[in-house]
Amino acid sequence: MQPGRSSSSTRSRRPSTVRPEDAEGAKPAIAVAGLAAGRGRMPAFRDVTFTVPPASLTVLVGPNGAGKTTLFEALLGLLRPQAGSVRILGRAPREARRYVGLVPQSARLAHEHQLAGREFVAAAFRARRLGLPLARRETALAVGEALAAVEAQDLADRRLGTLSGGQRRRLLFAQALVNRPEILLMDEPLAELDPAAQRTVVGLAARLRDRFGLTIVFSTHDVNPLIGIAERVLYLAGGRGVIGPIEEVVTGEVLTKLYGVPMEVFEARGRRFVVQDDAVMAAAPEEVAAAR
Numbered sequence: 001m002q003p004g005r006s007s008s009s010t011r012s013r014r015p016s017t018v019r020p021e022d023a024e025g026a027k028p029a030i031a032v033a034g035l036a037a038g039r040g041r042m043p044a045f046r047d048v049t050f051t052v053p054p055a056s057l058t059v060l061v062g063p064n065g066a067g068k069t070t071l072f073e074a075l076l077g078l079l080r081p082q083a084g085s086v087r088i089l090g091r092a093p094r095e096a097r098r099y100v101g102l103v104p105q106s107a108r109l110a111h112e113h114q115l116a117g118r119e120f121v122a123a124a125f126r127a128r129r130l131g132l133p134l135a136r137r138e139t140a141l142a143v144g145e146a147l148a149a150v151e152a153q154d155l156a157d158r159r160l161g162t163l164s165g166g167q168r169r170r171l172l173f174a175q176a177l178v179n180r181p182e183i184l185l186m187d188e189p190l191a192e193l194d195p196a197a198q199r200t201v202v203g204l205a206a207r208l209r210d211r212f213g214l215t216i217v218f219s220t221h222d223v224n225p226l227i228g229i230a231e232r233v234l235y236l237a238g239g240r241g242v243i244g245p246i247e248e249v250v251t252g253e254v255l256t257k258l259y260g261v262p263m264e265v266f267e268a269r270g271r272r273f274v275v276q277d278d279a280v281m282a283a284a285p286e287e288v289a290a291a292r
């Protein structure tokens with residue numbers, strides 16, 4: 001991880017589905033061109049093109065089944081593209097795996113309740129798994145750094161089974177950081193968290209970008225907690241994707257084209273609510289009603 005840099009350089013970009021290079025000319029951390037990918041025979045999406053600049057935070061949004069997890073798998077090299085290309089730090093995804101950390105959905109923690117926080121984080125440390133000499137000291141150092149990066153030193157000796165959802169999420173974060181990645185993929189880290197815990201997770205992601213220069217892709221069903229924090233949103237829907245600043249992508253006009261059906265976006269108290277006809281797709285119904 002490197003010292004942070006400004007994160008505001010991409011805020012003025014227009015939505016784009018075709019631009020293969022970052023507008024600022026910086027070498028992209030992630031470059032995806034014409035990508036079609038799926039876990040079955042049918043691709044979840046096709047012709048998705050975007051770049052992610054280094055030291056930035058991109059929200060990945062889309063309805064259930066839009067392909068958010070599929071995209072992460074393609075970025076990790078776990079899934080071969082059906083068409084198009086993926087480059088991570090200029091390399092093929094499999095060659096770049098050690099530079100990429102994944103924060104999985106917390107539901108996958110079911111069998112680790114007996115582990116202490118530091119053991120859980122250490123379990124992901126690469127040198128330990130390889131059984132290298134010096135691994136103990138190196139592991140302790142890397143675990144300590146990762147816990148400090150997410151301000152979770154106080155969780156080092158707590159059993160996972162005794163922690164709240166937000167605290168576990170923090171340890172998942174630390175686990176993803178223990179191998180000092182340059183890119184962090186976060187798979188729905190806000191699911192099942194209350195608004196206060198959501199703010200904590202979003203704040204941590206922003207600090208990792210700003211202090212350590214991490215490139216973060218953060219998937220969620222609701223873009224609102226990231227408004228004013230993420231530079232851009234990558235919106236997947238209708239088998240396609242569009243990327244740009246949140247205020248330019250999360251609009252009725254752009255989403256109607258993307259979904260291929262009439263969509264409306266309501267704004268209330270600085271938040272955006274996406275609605276198809278009268279069906280609320282990603283909203284608190286009472287706030288949408290108030291906005292009408």
Ligand SMILES: Nc1ncnc2c1ncn2[C@@H]1O[C@H](COP(=O)(O)OP(=O)(O)OP(=O)(O)O)[C@@H](O)[C@H]1O
Nearest residue numbers: 039040041044062063064065066067068069070071
């Ligand atoms: N193992 C599988 N075999 C075939 N198709 C699959 C498989 N897993 C997922 N799919 C399909 O791939 C598409 C994309 O799924 P994916 O899980 O990537 O979406 P998602 O945006 O992450 O959804 P969610 O928000 O519900 O987690 C869906 O249509 C899904 O039904």
